[in-house]
Amino acid sequence: MTEIYVDLGVVTAPSGVLVLGMAGWIDYWPQVGRPLSERALAAAASGGGHLHGPEGSEPRAWICEAIAVPAATERPLRVRALTSPSPFDGEPTVSVLEVDLGLPWLDDDGVGSVELGDLPVDRCGMVLGDARALDGFIGLDGESADGLADVTYWGKYEETVHAQFGGDRIAQRHDGYGPRGWLDLPLADAEAIADRLRTWTREGPGKGLMVAVDAHTDFHRFNRAGWNHPLLAGAIELGGCQVFGLGWDSGDHSMRHHGERAFGQVYPATLEARTGEAILRWTIPPYNTKHDEV
Known part of the structure; x- marks a missing residue:
């Protein structure tokens, strides 16, 4: 199976600590204990580690998890991925995520590997960014x-609604496919338009049209930043830092990662040496049909 490196961009970590975490849970950390940044800084001080809430417990399903590592403070950190074909549609998916941490590898021989823990693939995607900046993440x-x-709207009556109400095609995949709708509206105007569409559907043909209003949370902003990327990858500015989001195709997640930690679908994160410098590596093995049939 052929794998291809993809350059995804850069993140910044002026606090000196980089976090890779489950995007659907980033704003939940204060509800299970200390703020994310406090726990991340403590883990990074000892070389890095796996965070999960609440503290003092074992990692468990359907709650926040993250990996925290020390990183250079004054330079962009390059992010890249190896890809392999999805069993769902054959499109590329992440098999390895790597981040250059900008710090020297401390072992004299310049090679090695340190296990940090493991993470599931969050169906809401993953976020990579500065520990302090992520304290302000709006979920x-x-x-x-x-x-x-x-x-946005889509469904059985999409063309009829478009003829009556308008709305542009909004490409949410790299092949140009997506729903119709309107971007960057004042929140009250967005809700009013959605109400009109729902009323038209309810009073007219009935069920058959889906309508969504997505407030510009940080979660939505980085999803939107990745709409047209083959790996649903994109970066946003948050707290003066460049923060990176990585989405997951729902079909691929269902076939490969559904159940997450509850079903043992977790993948190792390690510190590795490359040409004398440290990298963070998260390894998701390529789909193996023979293995999964056993």
Whole structure:
């Protein structure tokens, strides 16, 4: 099976600590103990480690998890991935995520590997960024960061609605496919448009149209940044830092990662040496049909 490196961009970590975490849970850390940054800085001080909440417990399903590692403070950190074909549609998916940490590998021989723990693939995606910046991350159900929102609609009556109400095609995949709708509307205007579409559907043909209003949370912003990337990867500015989001195709997640930690679908994160410098490596083995049939 052929694997191909993809350059995904850069992140910055002025706090000196980089976090790879489950995007759907980043804003949940204060509910299970100390803030994410406090726990991440403590883990990085001892070389890096696996964080999960609440503290003092074993990692368990359906709750926040992250890996924290020390990183250079004054330079961009390059992010790249190895890919392999998805069993769902054959499109490329991440098999290895790597981040250059900008720090020297301390072993004299310049080679080695340190196990940090393991992470599931969050169905909501993964986030990679500065520990302190992520303390301010506005999650899926949070308020709009800029007072704006996006409205999208799709389904059985999409063409009829488009003829009556308008709305542009919004490409949410690299092949140009996506729903219709409006971007960057004031939140009140977005809700009003969505109400009109729902009322038209309810009073007219009935079920058959889906309508969504997505406030500009940080979660939505980095999902949107990755809409047109083959790996659903994109970066946003958060707290003066460049923070990276990595989405997951729902079909691929269902076939390869569904159940996450509850079903043992977790993947190792390690510190590795490369040409004398440290890298963070998260390894998701390529799909193996023969293995999965056993």
